[in-house]
Amino acid sequence: MTNPEGPYVKVHFRLAVEGDWPPASVESLWAVDLGDGTVRLDNIPWFVRGIACGDIVAIEPDEEGVRWAGEVLERSENCTIRLVVLRDGGSAAARQSVLNAFHGLGVCGEGIERFRMVSLDVPPTADLVKVRKLLAHGVAKEWWEMEEGCITAQWQAASAG
Secondary structure, eight states: OOOTTOOEEEEEEEOOOBTTBSSOSEEEEEEEEOSSSEEEEOSOOSSOSSOOTTOEEEEEEOTTOOEEEEEEEEOOOOEEEEEEEOGGGGOHHHHHHHHHHHHTTTOEEEEETTTTEEEEEEOTTSOHHHHHHHHHHHHHTTSEEEEEEEOOHHHHHSOOO
16 A cells, blocks of 8 residues: 555654653654655654644654654644543543544544543644533543643633633
């Protein structure tokens, strides 16, 4: 299978570990190689802060050919929001219900069983006010804990009411 935009590659990000979190010192994300020493991220990060799906990132291959992320050159204007699902012990059904609720607001995401997490990719076209209201509601009801992994000025301007 050929990707008309370029080949998919893994890009590695170094993580600052504090205590025992995140649970790894490196996270690798899928990206489209743009062929000029840059990639467009095509994965929602679980642990890397300050990046989002769609960002254009400079890469530096090491002597073994591993692509290491460098500077973010162009922002996608997407936000990365991470949730630790508390309801029903973060079960698969609970994670899926979270994904379904946000999907209706124009947000996509994925879940990971090991950490009871859901990582959301919030595009600028989503109803940001409604997304923020739902996030705040879920935190207040103790359905999940939330972290803003990467946010934009547009996100900050959208009041959760």
